[in-house]
Amino acid sequence: MSGSLPVYEGDMFGRDAVLNARATDDGIRELAPVVWLARENIAILGRHEHVAAGLMDWQSFSNRSRPWHDPNSVRPEILLTDDPPRHTEIRKVMAKVISPTRLKAWQAEFDRVAEEQVGRLMARAGETIDANVDITRPFVHKVLPDLLGMPEAGRENMSAFGHMVWATMGPMNEIFHEALVGSDPVIGWADASCTRANMSPNGLGEATYRLADEGEITQDEAKLLVMTMLAAGSDTTVVTMATAIRAFCEFPDQWRALRANPAKLRNAFDESLRWDSPSRMAGRIAAKDVKIEDYTIPAGTRCGLLFAAANRDPRKWQEPERFDIARDLRGHVGWGYGLHACVGKVMAQLEMEALFGALLRHVERFEAAGAPEWWLTTIGHGPYKLPIRFYAA
């Protein structure tokens, strides 16, 4: 099956590799344009040129199956698991639900929550706090379920749910099984919270079910989409915003530059996605023989396209380790690329603009107060704990 693809014998998804995800992924990228993962029987692409081209080419790299695909998994099987024409239909529905106009209506509320939470946090200026636990998570875990229209009860399950979703995307290894320990009540909570009867009338959840009433999707698909928004939005935004704070600790001149020019905020957020991407890879299956330089990936091969490695490929990015809010980021794949590029991007940006808007107003600088503790999932990556100190402006 692998033909003459250069072989990687290591365990890309084991505990050590996950704890050193960036070094692992960069190392695989540098081995060859395509690498055969002997343990997992998948082909891996890590160079920007091939990852970006592959993400654009759904006819070669299909989403109908992926490495370790299990149709009975706890993850919603919709949209990311579809190719056109079904993907196009469902994506149109999703775009109606998460329309910029609908989101705009929530902006003032997001800003209010951010100002209130950051205002309260200022009492702790100079103390060691955790950027994820004390700043980004409480914000996202308030505004996201409010936006979806979920009940208040049980929201403490959001972290466990998000963790379980990301930890079960990869192979069934130790990390996968650990994430499922005691998960039944968490899955039960997510399932019950996303049923129509439990959604408030003005949230995105009810808006999704209304599109089912109008015949655009089925009621079952509506529920899958609500669960998708919960699964995809719970932890990605939390860790990416924590990554941005980590970057501002390591590059304090960049926080100063952003405070001097807040119009750069979206670019700064994209730069944090490039600098340390929260998603390691996209899973696809080769729908036909695919030629990458001197190698051929045979049709039917399951593949991983490495977002993170591509976003740090020195062939594409000058000094990829440097965090630079003014960088020209055209072509970065932190939101994915092509057909399946993140449909929740505007939602994540709205959250980020509200929270960082408040931080820019109140915080003069951040500094690291210890080593980050990495998110222990096979595919998701970022600081799960990040000890920092901050000082009032």
Ligand code: HEM
């Ligand atoms: C900073 C936060 C986020 C990041 C970095 C991120 C990243 C990504 C990436 C890399 C993909 C492409 C996956 C692939 O091609 O295999 C993707 C797709 C997707 N994202 Fe996000 N995401 C974020 C937030 C969100 C939020 C808040 C939602 C909630 C709606 C969301 C929903 C989705 C969905 C449904 C897809 C699949 C789209 C499709 O298949 O057409 N994401 N995201």
